[in-house]
Amino acid sequence: MQHSSESVSPTAERGIRGIAIAVGDGISLFCTQLSGLALIAIVLICTFNVIGRYVFLHAFSWAEEAMVYCMIFVIFFASAAVTWRGQHLNLDMALRKFPKGMQRLIVYVGTLASVGLLVLLAATSWNVVAKLYRFGQLSEALGIPMWIPQSFVPIGLLLVALMMLLRLVAHDPLPKAHDFAAEDQEL
Amino acid sequence: MTLAIFAVMPIVLICLGIPIFLVLFAVSVAGILQLDLASLKVIQSAMFGGLDSFPLLAIPLFILAGDVMAQGGIARRLIALILSMVGGIRGSMGVAAIGSAAAFGAMSGSSVACVAAIGNLTIPTLVEQGYGKKFSTSLIAATGVIDIIIPPSIAMILYAITAQVSVTKLFVAGVVPGIIIAILLALFVMFKARMLNIQITARPKPREIVKAARAAIWAILAPVIIIGGIYGGIFTPTEAAGIACAYSMLISVHVYKELSWRDVWNISVRSTILVAQIMLLVAASTVFGWVITTSGMPQLFVSFVDSLHLDNWQILLIFNIVLLFVGTVLEPPPAILILTPLLVPIVVDAGIDPIHFGLIVTINLAIGMFLPPFGINLFAANALFKVPLPALYRGVMPFLVIYLIVLALITYIPELTTVPVGWVN
Amino acid sequence: ARVFGQNQIIMKLGTSTLQDSQHQWMIDFAKIVDTKSESRIKVEIYPASQLGATPRMIEQTQMATIQGVVTPPEFLGGINEAYGILSAPGEFSDLEHTARTLSDPELNDFVFSLGESKGLKGLGLFISGPTAFCTRTLWKTPEEFSGAKVRVLAAKLQQEQIRALGGTPIPMPPSEILPALQQGTLDAVMSCIPVMEGLGFMDGAKYFLETNHGSISSFAAISMEWFEDLPSDLQEIIVTAGQEATQTVKQFSIDDVSDAKAQWTKKGGEIVPLSADERRKFLDTLLPVGPKIVAENSGMQSAYDIYKAAIERTR
Ligand code: NA
Ligand code: NA
Numbered sequence: 022m023q024h025s026s027e028s029v030s031p032t033a034e035r036g037i038r039g040i041a042i043a044v045g046d047g048i049s050l051f052c053t054q055l056s057g058l059a060l061i062a063i064v065l066i067c068t069f070n071v072i073g074r075y076v077f078l079h080a081f082s083w084a085e086e087a088m089v090y091c092m093i094f095v096i097f098f099a100s101a102a103v104t105w106r107g108q109h110l111n112l113d114m115a116l117r118k119f120p121k122g123m124q125r126l127i128v129y130v131g132t133l134a135s136v137g138l139l140v141l142l143a144a145t146s147w148n149v150v151a152k153l154y155r156f157g158q159l160s161e162a163l164g165i166p167m168w169i170p171q172s173f174v175p176i177g178l179l180l181v182a183l184m185m186l187l188r189l190v191a192h193d194p195l196p197k198a199h200d201f202a203a204e205d206q207e208l
Numbered sequence: 209m210t211l212a213i214f215a216v217m218p219i220v221l222i223c224l225g226i227p228i229f230l231v232l233f234a235v236s237v238a239g240i241l242q243l244d245l246a247s248l249k250v251i252q253s254a255m256f257g258g259l260d261s262f263p264l265l266a267i268p269l270f271i272l273a274g275d276v277m278a279q280g281g282i283a284r285r286l287i288a289l290i291l292s293m294v295g296g297i298r299g300s301m302g303v304a305a306i307g308s309a310a311a312f313g314a315m316s317g318s319s320v321a322c323v324a325a326i327g328n329l330t331i332p333t334l335v336e337q338g339y340g341k342k343f344s345t346s347l348i349a350a351t352g353v354i355d356i357i358i359p360p361s362i363a364m365i366l367y368a369i370t371a372q373v374s375v376t377k378l379f380v381a382g383v384v385p386g387i388i389i390a391i392l393l394a395l396f397v398m399f400k401a402r403m404l405n406i407q408i409t410a411r412p413k414p415r416e417i418v419k420a421a422r423a424a425i426w427a428i429l430a431p432v433i434i435i436g437g438i439y440g441g442i443f444t445p446t447e448a449a450g451i452a453c454a455y456s457m458l459i460s461v462h463v464y465k466e467l468s469w470r471d472v473w474n475i476s477v478r479s480t481i482l483v484a485q486i487m488l489l490v491a492a493s494t495v496f497g498w499v500i501t502t503s504g505m506p507q508l509f510v511s512f513v514d515s516l517h518l519d520n521w522q523i524l525l526i527f528n529i530v531l532l533f534v535g536t537v538l539e540p541p542p543a544i545l546i547l548t549p550l551l552v553p554i555v556v557d558a559g560i561d562p563i564h565f566g567l568i569v570t571i572n573l574a575i576g577m578f579l580p581p582f583g584i585n586l587f588a589a590n591a592l593f594k595v596p597l598p599a600l601y602r603g604v605m606p607f608l609v610i611y612l613i614v615l616a617l618i619t620y621i622p623e624l625t626t627v628p629v630g631w632v633n
Numbered sequence: 634a635r636v637f638g639q640n641q642i643i644m645k646l647g648t649s650t651l652q653d654s655q656h657q658w659m660i661d662f663a664k665i666v667d668t669k670s671e672s673r674i675k676v677e678i679y680p681a682s683q684l685g686a687t688p689r690m691i692e693q694t695q696m697a698t699i700q701g702v703v704t705p706p707e708f709l710g711g712i713n714e715a716y717g718i719l720s721a722p723g724e725f726s727d728l729e730h731t732a733r734t735l736s737d738p739e740l741n742d743f744v745f746s747l748g749e750s751k752g753l754k755g756l757g758l759f760i761s762g763p764t765a766f767c768t769r770t771l772w773k774t775p776e777e778f779s780g781a782k783v784r785v786l787a788a789k790l791q792q793e794q795i796r797a798l799g800g801t802p803i804p805m806p807p808s809e810i811l812p813a814l815q816q817g818t819l820d821a822v823m824s825c826i827p828v829m830e831g832l833g834f835m836d837g838a839k840y841f842l843e844t845n846h847g848s849i850s851s852f853a854a855i856s857m858e859w860f861e862d863l864p865s866d867l868q869e870i871i872v873t874a875g876q877e878a879t880q881t882v883k884q885f886s887i888d889d890v891s892d893a894k895a896q897w898t899k900k901g902g903e904i905v906p907l908s909a910d911e912r913r914k915f916l917d918t919l920l921p922v923g924p925k926i927v928a929e930n931s932g933m934q935s936a937y938d939i940y941k942a943a944i945e946r947t948r
Contacts, residue, residue: 063450247696260688
């Protein structure tokens with residue numbers, strides 16, 4: 022069995038790049054482990070809720086909410102790891118047609134613009150979360166403060182932005198030739 | 209300017225290789241600012257709200273269940289059993305894959321979940337038999353959408369509620385097209401198997417079947433428990449996904465002993481990556497849906513169509529094209545919530561049966577899920593099975609043709625839906 | 634407030650339902666506002682959860698990203714639990730009486746202000762329908778609910794009613810209810826007939842049991858932040874339009890209940906009328922739930938007293 026959260030970066034590096042790699046790997050590991058816990062929690066809550074309802078005639082009124090909030094946690098925290106691995110779904114056929122230097126420029130400008138957009142979104146999201154905190158708003162079923170699950174969104178967006186920047190420093194972010202080497206011949 | 213934001217901007221950004229979820233966010237932000245729709249704070253609520261949905265849980269849970277079954281020996285035994293039963297005709301494994309997807313469709317309402325669960329089970333064997341990874345993955349991506357056409361289907365429930373028609377009748381209406389699609393897909397796979405010269409496996413022998421069944425007894429119980437649990441009223445289709453996870457974990461660890469709990473943990477951690485890849489797209493698409501809803505564009509389109517005074521067949525043709533297009537960008541639920549209240553009055557006014565139209569909407573949105581370039585099943589298949597998108601785009605083309613033929617049949621021969629629906633009364 | 638080309642202010646209103654009294658309230662309100670404001674305010678109507686699920690529409694209203702929402706008050710429990718008292722069982726003589734209670738000025742003053750410090754201003758309170766059940770098997774007595782799995786909202790006052798009947802309260806998301814009824818994952822639903830008919834529950838639980846043991850209400854709320862930014866003449870118009878729409882929707886809600894009942898039978902459902910004695914048995918079991926639950930909390934107690942007084946005052 023392959024270990025699930027292996028480092029994206031194989032060798033020890035020094036300097037800024039080394040730091041970026043260490044930080045990226047660390048955050049990525051931390052986020053996927055927590056997300057794994059949340060995913061397991063969904064399975065457990067679901068199973069016990071079904072057993073409780075069918076066998077013991079007792080349903081947990083908070084089960085549905087807890088499962089959904091765990092899922093939202095998984096989505097936004099694991100997204101940081103997705104970013105670090107450069108695995109966000111995208112189409113780069115056109116990008117590959119450009120000369121290497123142009124590709125590099127596009128990737129750098131595109132990444133910086135994306136980071137800008139993510140920070141803007143995170144800031145507006147944070148506004149909403151802060152207001153929910155001030156209102157002391159509670160969730161319907163669990164009765165937990167609404168700002169907690171909602172803060173997964175801005176935190177996730179900021180983590181994604183951070184990982185994008187770290188990736189620029191740590192890796193060559195251009196599309197790799199081998200991603201497509203297999204196309205058609207082997208498929 | 210509006211055209212530049214909603215048509216030019218996404219194409220340019222996508223071509224530059226920007227992640228799709230960020231493209232949707234960028235277009236949404238630009239649309240909100242240009243049309244002065246609301247404060248940007250709405251994005252938080254739309255994004256959180258798009259994910260704060262119980263039925264969506266089926267996607268991460270079936271991704272996890274599929275992965276555990278694939279690694280823990282359940283999948284291998286189920287496939288061995290299927291292989292012992294199908295044989296003697298060319299393409300039997302491909303047909304078995306379609307049959308599995310259709311059966312899965314009968315118990316679940318989510319198409320991405322179907323791609324994850326059935327794909328994990330069947331694609332490795334299909335590849336082994338020589339169908340090629342591109343064809344196998346495209347087959348599953350295209351067959352997975354049968355899920356929202358075969359009842360139960362969340363999409364149909366939402367249509368029935370918004371169009372004020374009977375869910376049961378709509379469910380009944382979905383059976384015939386579901387079967388037609390499955391048969392046509394099966395015929396195509398058999399034809400393809402002949403072209404690829406896939407070996408004919410031996411005719412089924414009862415002794416072999418019994419042997420395989422005995423080896424697979426705990427594995428067979430997985431689908432039995434899932435289907436039985438739903439139809440026996442023990443759990444809902446969404447909860448079935450969680451039960452599937454728990455069951456396959458227990459069997460893999462304690463009965464087959466092919467996984468340790470540490471392996472289960474590692475599989476769960478790895479699954480979170482796939483979940484995030486796919487679900488982030490769902491979140492971004494809800495935000496985009498909010499912008500489209502409040503932009504006034506759907507209303508403009510409807511009054512434009514209304515002013516043309518078209519014949520019924522022309523109305524249906526235009527709606528088909530629009531629905532296909534909408535289906536590629538939006539998930540079926542937001543697409544239905546936005547469009548049904550607008551389109552159904554026109555349709556009813558023209559004397560078209562709203563149940564018949566409900567089926568047309570469902571099939572269109574189903575096709576949209578694997579229609580290049582944005583169909584979510586293509587992204588899911590790309591993430592799950594590591595097949596490049598351009599290969600998938602070419603791979604799904606024949607399936608697209610099949611679905612479009614069925615769509616044309618259903619659209620222009622209303623009896624295909626109205627007659628079976630008449631039987632339930 | 635956002636101002637458009639011709640100085641027009643856009644007011645987006647959302648609700649989760651379609652073609653019912655909540656939707657109708659928005660239509661009436663939009664017309665009245667348009668006339669009174671001479672089109673200075675344009676009300677845009679988004680039914681059928683087009684702007685998101687109810688809790689998210691409420692938040693959007695609080696954040697002023699949309700301007701208003703029409704919702705059952707049970708969904709506001711996370712903002713102020715006192716909204717929940719409108720779920721308490723109550724004995725109403727008929728729908729006219731329920732309508733009088735819900736538009737009682739003292740009750741309105743109280744309920745409309747409950748969310749003001751959290752960005753929500755109340756504009757109207759009206760009937761969706763009397764609280765009742767639909768069941769998979771023909772039940773006529775409280776005893777038959779013993780051990781039954783009954784779908785309710787997560788609000789405590791709703792859950793406790795099912796416990797009082799000896800059943801298991803199951804909060805379940807709307808899209809799962811019908812399949813759950815069809816497969817028997819649920820035995821019954823507690824709601825009102827326009828909702829049950831609108832969501833097609835007769836296809837899973839055909840018996841509509843008229844216990845009429847309370848009111849499922851609808852609450853129209855607007856964004857406090859947006860409202861405070863309006864010039865005072867427009868503020869006045871919004872408030873009066875809210876009152877007038879609540880009045881005009883009254884007859885619609887009453888008709889909607891009988892329409893929904895007619896549709897229920899037409900679509901294959903059955904209406905189970907209860908004799909006065911049979912209904913009394915349900916009331917005897919359910920009415921004590923309200924006082925029992927609110928006794929745990931002084932804020933809820935005083936809210937409940939206000940509601941109870943309004944019911945008696947308007948009888
Ligand atoms: Na289905
Ligand atoms: Na799509």
